[in-house]
Amino acid sequence: GSVLQKAPVVLKHSCYVGIDAILEQMRRKAMKQGFELNIMVVGQSGLGKSTLMNTLFKSKVSRKSVQATSQEKIPKTIHIKSVSHDIEEKGVRMKLTVIDTPGFGDQINNENCWQPIMKFINAQYEQYLQEEININRKKRIPDSRVHCCIYFIPPTGHCLRPLDVEFMRRLSKVVNIVPVIAKADTLTLEERDFFKQKIREELRANGIDVYPQKEFDEDAEDRMINDKIREMIPFAVVGSDQEYQVNGRRLLGRKTKWGTIEVENIAHCEFAYLRDLLIRTHMENIKDITSSIHYEVYRVRRLNENNTAVAHANGLPQHHMTSHEM
Numbered sequence: 001g002s003v004l005q006k007a008p009v010v011l012k013h014s015c016y017v018g019i020d021a022i023l024e025q026m027r028r029k030a031m032k033q034g035f036e037l038n039i040m041v042v043g044q045s046g047l048g049k050s051t052l053m054n055t056l057f058k059s060k061v062s063r064k065s066v067q068a069t070s071q072e073k074i075p076k077t078i079h080i081k082s083v084s085h086d087i088e089e090k091g092v093r094m095k096l097t098v099i100d101t102p103g104f105g106d107q108i109n110n111e112n113c114w115q116p117i118m119k120f121i122n123a124q125y126e127q128y129l130q131e132e133i134n135i136n137r138k139k140r141i142p143d144s145r146v147h148c149c150i151y152f153i154p155p156t157g158h159c160l161r162p163l164d165v166e167f168m169r170r171l172s173k174v175v176n177i178v179p180v181i182a183k184a185d186t187l188t189l190e191e192r193d194f195f196k197q198k199i200r201e202e203l204r205a206n207g208i209d210v211y212p213q214k215e216f217d218e219d220a221e222d223r224m225i226n227d228k229i230r231e232m233i234p235f236a237v238v239g240s241d242q243e244y245q246v247n248g249r250r251l252l253g254r255k256t257k258w259g260t261i262e263v264e265n266i267a268h269c270e271f272a273y274l275r276d277l278l279i280r281t282h283m284e285n286i287k288d289i290t291s292s293i294h295y296e297v298y299r300v301r302r303l304n305e306n307n308t309a310v311a312h313a314n315g316l317p318q319h320h321m322t323s324h325e326m
């Protein structure tokens, strides 16, 4: 009983209860669990998706955990393939997974080229759903859901192609999309600015809502920060997995006859902005939107479907859409 008697006395001495200690508790829990982020790269063949994946892993955030550079040329991607690396910085662990996909656009008819991508994304939602509705639920459900999809736009300098519009329109309904201009080293500064603006206009005109979506800004501060990002999208990126010696420092870059493009240098291209958005500033938000919006849409649809199926089995009318057809 003595403990109970003493407690109020402590409170009387100072009004400090120590609620702020919860931050330390949360920090410790988060440190223990670590963080996970799954990023997918999508776009036409040859735009540098596999290269950018390697760039992400070799760039500053993760340099520690990566093994020696392979000097081999990156082959054309044939299958959807995930690569994960554990990254650690100042005691914080993170598992970064990049899902590389084969480029499309090689076929004469590219009408349904978004299907395998959509199927993969939905399959990850389905896997998560099955774990969630399992009676013996795991304490932590492994999360293979695609948190963010980097869409590669070819650096034509003109406008979006119908294929890009169609692809992004469909994808943006099921996943966070961050569009990038691929191989931005092929555009002059004026071309780049013009193209970026043009793409923003076309996204708006076609009702394609890319990340960070305006409707999910939570307050004025969010709005201010995200408006800045929305003004910069699409990021004009350059990728490389080769390191070069520039002014005595080893840098990821592309060496040409007229100089070396440093991919992590913001004076050269916008790769660093993309990386910071994904990993440094918006990771939690990207994951939140995945689970509270995109996954939720999938979950509700699937559970409704099940109910309809049960109703049908009982002789009641049903509607005919299944998630895999969407």
Ligand SMILES: Nc1nc2c(ncn2[C@@H]2O[C@H](COP(=O)(O)OP(=O)(O)OP(=O)(O)O)[C@@H](O)[C@H]2O)c(=O)[nH]1
Pocket (backbone or CB within 6 Å): 043, 044, 045, 046, 047, 048, 049, 050, 051, 052, 074, 075, 076, 077, 078, 101, 102, 103, 104, 182, 183, 184, 185, 186, 237, 238, 239, 240, 254
């Ligand atoms: N100029 C330039 N070339 C690049 C860039 N990124 C990649 N490349 C080159 O483009 C070619 C294709 O790169 P990949 O990374 O294999 O392209 P991909 O999108 O994975 O192609 P698929 O696997 O067929 O879909 C390679 O020769 C790369 O070195 C870039 O930012 N600028």
Ligand SMILES: [Mg+2]
Pocket (backbone or CB within 6 Å): 049, 050, 051, 075, 076, 077, 100, 101, 102, 103
């Ligand atoms: Mg590839």
